[in-house]
Amino acid sequence: MAEAVRVGLIGGGLMGREAAAAIARWPALEDHPVRPVLAGVCDTEPERLAWFERIDTAALLTADHRELLAAEEIDVVYIAVPHHLHERLYLDAAAAGKDFLAEKPFGIDLAAGQRIIAAIERAGVFVRCSSEMPFFPGAQLAINEIRSGALGRPIEAQASFLHSSDIDPRKPINWKRQTRYCGELGVMGDLGVHALHVPLRLGWRPRTVYAATQDIVPERPGADGRTVPCDTIDNATLIAAVEHEHGDFPLTVETKRIAPGEANTWVLRAVGMNGGVEFSTRAPKTVRRFVLEDGRQAWQELQVGSQSVFPTVTGAIFEFGFADAILQMWAAFLAERAGALGDRFGCLTPREALDAHRLFAAALRSSRSGRAEPTVGTVQAADSP
Numbered sequence: 001m002a003e004a005v006r007v008g009l010i011g012g013g014l015m016g017r018e019a020a021a022a023i024a025r026w027p028a029l030e031d032h033p034v035r036p037v038l039a040g041v042c043d044t045e046p047e048r049l050a051w052f053e054r055i056d057t058a059a060l061l062t063a064d065h066r067e068l069l070a071a072e073e074i075d076v077v078y079i080a081v082p083h084h085l086h087e088r089l090y091l092d093a094a095a096a097g098k099d100f101l102a103e104k105p106f107g108i109d110l111a112a113g114q115r116i117i118a119a120i121e122r123a124g125v126f127v128r129c130s131s132e133m134p135f136f137p138g139a140q141l142a143i144n145e146i147r148s149g150a151l152g153r154p155i156e157a158q159a160s161f162l163h164s165s166d167i168d169p170r171k172p173i174n175w176k177r178q179t180r181y182c183g184e185l186g187v188m189g190d191l192g193v194h195a196l197h198v199p200l201r202l203g204w205r206p207r208t209v210y211a212a213t214q215d216i217v218p219e220r221p222g223a224d225g226r227t228v229p230c231d232t233i234d235n236a237t238l239i240a241a242v243e244h245e246h247g248d249f250p251l252t253v254e255t256k257r258i259a260p261g262e263a264n265t266w267v268l269r270a271v272g273m274n275g276g277v278e279f280s281t282r283a284p285k286t287v288r289r290f291v292l293e294d295g296r297q298a299w300q301e302l303q304v305g306s307q308s309v310f311p312t313v314t315g316a317i318f319e320f321g322f323a324d325a326i327l328q329m330w331a332a333f334l335a336e337r338a339g340a341l342g343d344r345f346g347c348l349t350p351r352e353a354l355d356a357h358r359l360f361a362a363a364l365r366s367s368r369s370g371r372a373e374p375t376v377g378t379v380q381a382a383d384s385p
Ligand SMILES: NC(=O)c1ccc[n+]([C@@H]2O[C@H](COP(=O)([O-])OP(=O)(O)OC[C@H]3O[C@@H](n4cnc5c(N)ncnc54)[C@H](O)[C@@H]3O)[C@@H](O)[C@H]2O)c1
Pocket: 010, 011, 012, 013, 014, 015, 016, 042, 043, 044, 045, 048, 063, 065, 079, 080, 081, 082, 083, 085, 103, 104, 105, 130, 131, 132, 189, 190
């Protein structure tokens, strides 16, 4: 019998509702050791909170996160709020002794991330950070291909996350486009952790980074129709030098809000002297593999189906999508918390989130200096699997 775990959400916006939907779809998972129940929700906006009235099990609806954190009927919390609130709410969750799934970028900047890590390690709570895109079956195939060593000596790699709706200058402002809420990292804080999860998990530790950043649209319409500053970085391209036993190689990390034509395109590509692999959510069923055979070079296309890290009832040939990735991420989070992840791919660890912060901090220094900057202290994957 699967262990029941009572989940509370803090922040019932885009991601809070996505989490509620994933929990409601839990029976799609075959033989998972945990059975989550959405028991409570906190949001400061009454209409956001009212959305959760449709979920019978969510008995506790509150505007005060301290009430939710104090509730004995909540075992685990998911905290999905704007970046300037991460530190306060993550620290409160740790102080309340609650295990939690955090959101990226895990604090508004490196210093906040360091204080959060110190607090959760002191409290001894189980914490992971949200990053679902690596759970696409094509991404899993690419990860396994790289891990197998089939690529040989690495030549180069790319990890990208690309959006484009900001190409419309009439798109209204929101908190993600204002430094005081989103942070100085701008798009890196929004999309960068998604791009870095796999490189960090593969043990790729950048030594230096050169960053080209752009604030392309400096103003946007505000709530009352008046123009307000849109002061965040829209696009960031990082070239990181990764140390490797067979020789350093460049990792290009692209995070863009204005990449014309791209809608939530997550890309992982790595090529080496013996082989290569490429997966993009633009073609979510297809993985491309580079092979050398009898001196001939060929890119092959493989079709992957619906099955990811945790088996589901979904037919193996059916398509996989964003909501499936969220379900898999939650399955990994709750399985790992229950000590039942085994050797399966797991969620981003707090120390990996901190390593991402170190890279972003160096990237900000580089965008100011115009030079490659050292990612001081990046090699710290003490608790990374
Ligand atoms: N994993 C992903 O794919 C993904 C996608 C989008 C956003 N995110 C991350 O999720 C987090 C939230 O983003 P979002 O898009 O859901 O934002 P959102 O604006 O849609 O939702 C945030 C919610 O938090 C609520 N809130 C604000 N202050 C609060 C408080 N003190 N207590 C309780 N609720 C409060 C707001 O009312 C709002 O409903 C951010 O860290 C963001 O980077 C992750």
